[in-house]
Amino acid sequence: MNRVRADLLLMAVSIIWGTAFIAQKHANSSMGPVSFVGARFLLSFVALAPLAFYEHNNPTGSRLKKEDLGLAGLVGLCLFVGSTLQQIGLVTTTATNGGFLTALYVIFIPFIVWIITGARPRLIVLAASVVSVMGAWLLTEQGRFHGWTAGDALVLIADIAWAAGISLVPIFLSRVDRPFFLAFAQYGVTAALGMICGLSFEPFSREGWAMAFPAILYAGVFSGAIAFTLQIFAQKYTPPAEAGLIMSLESVFAALAGAALLSERLTGSGVLGCVLILLGVVAVEVGPALRNVKLRGYLRKPV
Incomplete structure (x- = not known):
């Protein structure tokens, strides 16, 4: 796989996540948010089990060390914290505030990578992140923030967990080439913590779980x-920062899905917001491409 194909995969991810936002909002009306997180990732855990065991039995595969298991567990903890706080936050925050605050994780990623690896963020990445956040702001109802609630604070804290998890993934993969194991492990950690906490502190209703099953199925399998x-x-x-920017297209596809499936109106400012997010993504894509063109041109010059 090359960078272009990887970026296209990340765009596909943003499409799935954008449409899954509708399922997440629907589930909160039928069951507890933490229980939903546990149920959806339990389904993800089961779905990935065959691929994880196939990878484990591959004689040419990388060997896992104790520190690799700890790092995978940390990525899983980030996924649990991010998913849970976001899902709880969606109970009290408005869709307007939640959509904007969720997009802020793209700002955190370059600085978390800097803290972890010492690699300073590139100026183009920072500029593109700011442009994307401006676009997310315009995707709200004409750029208006509807007050500040506890749910908003939870979604903002969730952003830090999302950013940390995205930043840690390439570190794990650079140490051991076991992507299916990492996915399997993070789903297992999130499912276990979600089910234990959800069933311990939230009311259980068979009818509610039955009503939320389509949302669990979509979020668990696809998202x-x-x-x-x-x-x-x-x-x-x-790289993590560029990956975060591409995945921020989730806001664009969530807005389009809302307009198509929920008859939500996409305003002129919302369209402009979509364009700005796209420009942010294009900016980080064009930079490496131009460098490669210049490098090939330099190598072809006669000595």
């Missing part, structure tokens, strides 16, 4: 087992 796994594969070739 979880497929999209999160594709993200891991793609991040082997796309």
Whole structure:
């Protein structure tokens, strides 16, 4: 796989996540948010089990060390914290505030990578992140923030967990080439913590779980087992900050899905917001392409 194919995978991930936002909002009306997180990732865990065991039995595969298991567990913890706080936040925050605040994780990624690896963020990445966040702001109802609630704070904290998880994925893959194991492990950690906490502190209703089953199925299979796994594969070739920017297209596809499936109106400012997010993604894509063209031109020059 090359960078272009990896970026296309990340775009596919953003499409799936954008449409899954509708399923997440629907589930909160039928069951507890933490229980939903546990149920959806339990389904993802089961779906990835055959691929993880196939990878484990591959004689040419990388050997896992104790520190690799710890790192995979940390990525899983980030997924649990991010998913749970976001899902709880969606109970009290408005869709307007939640959509904007979720997009802020693209700002955190370059700085978390800097803290972890010492690699300073490139100026073009920072500029593209700011442009994408401006686009997410315009995707709200004419750029208006509807007050500040506890749910908003939870979604913002979730952004830090999302950013940390995205930043840690390539570190794991650089140490051991076991993408299916990483996906399997993070789903297992999130499912276990979600089911234990959800069943311990939230009311259980068979009718509610039955009503939420379509949302669990979509989020567990498509958003979880497929999209999160594709993200891991793609991040082997796309740096974390650039990957985060591409996945921020989730806001665009969520707006389009809302307009198509929920009859939500996409305003002129919303369209402009979509364009700005796209420009942010294009900016980080054009930079490496131009460098490669210049490099090939230099190598072809006669000595």
